[in-house]
Amino acid sequence: MNVHFKYEKNIQIEHLETLYNDVQWYAYTQDLAVLQTAITQSLDVLTAWDGEELVGLVRVVGDGLTILYIQDILILNAYQNQGIATQLMQQILEKYHHIRQKVLLTEEAADVRHFYEKNGFTSCDQGSLVAFAQVR
Template sequence: MTIVFKETKQIDQKNLLVLYEDVEWYAYTKDINQLEQAISNSLYVLSAWDEECLIGLIRIIGDGLTIIYIQDILVLNSYQNHGIATKLMDRILDKFKAVRQKVLLTEEAPNVRHFYEKNGFDSCDKGTLVAFVKLT
């Protein structure tokens, strides 16, 4: 397996649909045109490919100078636990190392918590930080 990483926001809808539905992110795939536009409007997108198959993606929004927000990080189920998400995260953290605030919001799960803590993130339920979100 040879994984190729690409810095591109131009990813066809078919590949996006397969990836996002495989990880059951159906809220994104209800309107595939909106997802494609959201990716296009992102600050930075890094994708992982096995030949012509999109197997992973990390998407960043923000100003890229004082704050980045990791909006999406996902890997096809059949490719999980092979270090692909870690490689995507490492490349993002290196690219934006001078940015002081690196933020993400995710659902709670033991393996999710472990992944982000392993990558240097602190949960807002620890320490002096507080996080707020308003979902509609």
């Protein structure tokens, strides 16, 4: 395995479909044109590749000055638990270190909580913040 990283928004739809389906994020792949447009219109996208295979990505949205929202971070199942997600997260956080407010919304699971906490995030249920979401 020789994973390399690159900032890339123009990703072939087949690569996106494979990655998102592999992690069972089917809501994204129901309309591939919307997914591809969302990727290209994101503030930034950092990808992980093993040769010509897209094995992971982190996608962020926001204004790039005062708020950064980590929208997606996903790794092919066969490549999980190898530090790729951590590298993606660290690189994107370093690039946007100047932004005070970094936010994300994710599912509750022990391994998910551990991942974000080790990357410097604090759950809103453990501090003075409150989080609200409306998902349809």
